[in-house]
Amino acid sequence: MNEVGSFALVLHSHLPWLAHHGRWPVGEEWLYQAWAGSYLPLTRMLGELADVGARDVLTLGVTPVLAAQLDDPACVAAAATWVGMWQARAVELAGRGDPALRDLASREYRAAARAAEQLSTPWRHGGSPVLRSLADAGVVELLGGPATHPFLPLLDERVARFALAAGLADARSRFGAFGGGIWAPECGYSPGLERVYADAGVTHFLADEATLAAAGRSTSAAWRVRGREVAVFGRDLSVTDRIWSSRIGYPTGPEYRDFHAVDEHSGLHLHRVTGSGVPSSGKGRYEPGRAALAVERDAQEFVARVRDRLTEVADRDRRPGLVVAAYDTELFGHWWHEGPAFLARVLRLLPAAGVRLTTLRRALEDGAVRGDIDLPAGSWGAGKDFRVWAGPTVEPLVDEGFWVQRRLLDVLDAERLGRRLLVRRPDLDQLARQALLALSSDWAFMVTRDQAADYAWRRADEHRAAFHRLAELVQRGDRQGATEEAARQRTTDGPFGDLDARTLLRQGS
Numbered sequence: 001m002n003e004v005g006s007f008a009l010v011l012h013s014h015l016p017w018l019a020h021h022g023r024w025p026v027g028e029e030w031l032y033q034a035w036a037g038s039y040l041p042l043t044r045m046l047g048e049l050a051d052v053g054a055r056d057v058l059t060l061g062v063t064p065v066l067a068a069q070l071d072d073p074a075c076v077a078a079a080a081t082w083v084g085m086w087q088a089r090a091v092e093l094a095g096r097g098d099p100a101l102r103d104l105a106s107r108e109y110r111a112a113a114r115a116a117e118q119l120s121t122p123w124r125h126g127g128s129p130v131l132r133s134l135a136d137a138g139v140v141e142l143l144g145g146p147a148t149h150p151f152l153p154l155l156d157e158r159v160a161r162f163a164l165a166a167g168l169a170d171a172r173s174r175f176g177a178f179g180g181g182i183w184a185p186e187c188g189y190s191p192g193l194e195r196v197y198a199d200a201g202v203t204h205f206l207a208d209e210a211t212l213a214a215a216g217r218s219t220s221a222a223w224r225v226r227g228r229e230v231a232v233f234g235r236d237l238s239v240t241d242r243i244w245s246s247r248i249g250y251p252t253g254p255e256y257r258d259f260h261a262v263d264e265h266s267g268l269h270l271h272r273v274t275g276s277g278v279p280s281s282g283k284g285r286y287e288p289g290r291a292a293l294a295v296e297r298d299a300q301e302f303v304a305r306v307r308d309r310l311t312e313v314a315d316r317d318r319r320p321g322l323v324v325a326a327y328d329t330e331l332f333g334h335w336w337h338e339g340p341a342f343l344a345r346v347l348r349l350l351p352a353a354g355v356r357l358t359t360l361r362r363a364l365e366d367g368a369v370r371g372d373i374d375l376p377a378g379s380w381g382a383g384k385d386f387r388v389w390a391g392p393t394v395e396p397l398v399d400e401g402f403w404v405q406r407r408l409l410d411v412l413d414a415e416r417l418g419r420r421l422l423v424r425r426p427d428l429d430q431l432a433r434q435a436l437l438a439l440s441s442d443w444a445f446m447v448t449r450d451q452a453a454d455y456a457w458r459r460a461d462e463h464r465a466a467f468h469r470l471a472e473l474v475q476r477g478d479r480q481g482a483t484e485e486a487a488r489q490r491t492t493d494g495p496f497g498d499l500d501a502r503t504l505l506r507q508g509s
Helices: 028-051 064-071 073-094 099-120 128-136 157-175 193-200 209-213 237-244 288-317 339-352 360-365 392-417 426-438 441-448 453-475 479-490 501-506
Strands: 005-013 058-062 140-143 204-207 222-225 231-234 321-328 355-358 369-373
Touching: 005 028, 005 288, 005 339, 005 360, 028 064, 028 073, 028 099, 028 128, 028 339, 058 064, 058 128, 064 073, 064 128, 064 157, 073 099, 099 288, 128 140, 128 157, 140 360, 157 193, 157 392, 157 426, 157 501, 204 360, 209 231, 222 360, 231 360, 237 288, 237 321, 288 321, 288 339, 288 355, 339 355, 355 360, 392 426, 392 441, 392 453, 392 501, 426 453, 426 479, 426 501, 441 453, 453 479
Parallel strands: 005 058, 005 321, 005 355, 058 140, 204 231, 222 369
Antiparallel strands: 222 231
């Protein structure tokens, strides 16, 4: 079949810092569910594609704060324990005597066994060796990003530069290299960030379709931002929403396993979506065979839509085009149980349909940049603006975030002027680390969307309180007290061991 264009699938893997901050209902449990449901199946599937010689299959973003947790020995061990409990729950379910439940229990047990095997073999030293091997094989392009996933348009430029530099340094230490691409947190952009990106060595990032459209540009190509050697790609929503939409996306199909209906005895998901608005008590029993048929149907439909879209683009532009579809990785497996099977099928069907799989970096090398763009501010959130992270509901978070940044810069400036920064300081490193954790975009997102909002408020408050407690000791000149407090904080909040607060003062504005 004639090739009609290229398809770039971009997966954004991210969770906030959850280690040592509660287990249930929000906390480490969230990490282990996504680990077992999404990260393990996805890397297994990509490994199988690499083994048969597939290259440039997709672009995979893994935020530094998530990568830190996937490499943390305590988290790896706890994930294995969680998977063991998953197996135990499956055994309990099988003992109820219902033949249909025994079949579901058997499937759950086998899935848990596969996860346990992965955690004990390729993942036994954490996620970095697995991800690095996929990148080295050429099957994926890995994206970098700012350390704790802050919403960059709301940051002081020096802090934004520091967060990005810390994140890219972390990517180099874990994966051996930084390929030039980043996932801009929340696809957030404001004019001026292209300078921050260019100075950090970033060559490409993503924005939402609406942001490009506001500048009169299409998502079927990449665009050079404000004359800088930094290119922006946009999500094609006509394709992306076939999966992404909470109203009409494939995961809403009645045959698929329901995420929200949980069996109160086993904690397992035993029901299917059944229909829009159907309460848990009215949902039908999950039937894997019916779900498998739905996967094949929807995969075929998705591939047809991608081909049709590329044909439209080629007819309009008189040349092969590009479709970029970008999603949260956790959608595939964690939220949408059948998502990994769907992806595996789509990635095999697309080449047969005349669609070339590509990564963003490969697309650039193949000439995807068509010209310049005067990119306006935007995000992929509700309203395609900043309201999710800076609206009235989260105004206190914005205000407190401003003062955290201001105090961080003031403390470091004072220590520099006092010539107390001649050597690296663990207390100041921890001060910067706590500031970055407090500035994570997740807390505002969760509050605005009313998703575990109490947890988000508490986490933001805890990180700010720890930051100010440590800052007070530093400003009082209590070096011993500050060092001891920093050590205490690092027992729960210790990602990015190479982070050096002194580099913040070297960030130009």
